[in-house]
Amino acid sequence: xxxxxxxxxxxxxxxxxxxxxxxxxxxxxxxxxxxxxxxxxxxxxxxxxxxxxxxxxxxxxxxxxxxxxxxxxx
Numbered sequence: 001x002x003x004x005x006x007x008x009x010x011x012x013x014x015x016x017x018x019x020x021x022x023x024x025x026x027x028x029x030x031x032x033x034x035x036x037x038x039x040x041x042x043x044x045x046x047x048x049x050x051x052x053x054x055x056x057x058x059x060x061x062x063x064x065x066x067x068x069x070x071x072x073x074x
Contacts, residue, residue: 002051003033006059010043011069019045022066029062030054044073 014022019037022045026035031053038044047059056072063070 004049004051004056006047006049006056006072007074008045008047008060008063008070009073010037010045010063011071014042022063022068025066026059026062029059032059 010022019042023035023037026032026047031050033048033050035045035047038046047056049056049059060070060072
């Protein structure tokens, strides 16, 4: 297992409930250990994942499939 972190910027303005739903939806996917929005910067989400099981491009595609505009920033 190779644990990697990625920061994503979500362009959409989301409420607290929407952010929590996205966190839960992502965390349930293969290879994703944890997804968490930054409470002080609600457009930023940290995703911790197993690089052996998934990739940052796959995670970005999963977020984009939820009708969200997002990009990797770190």
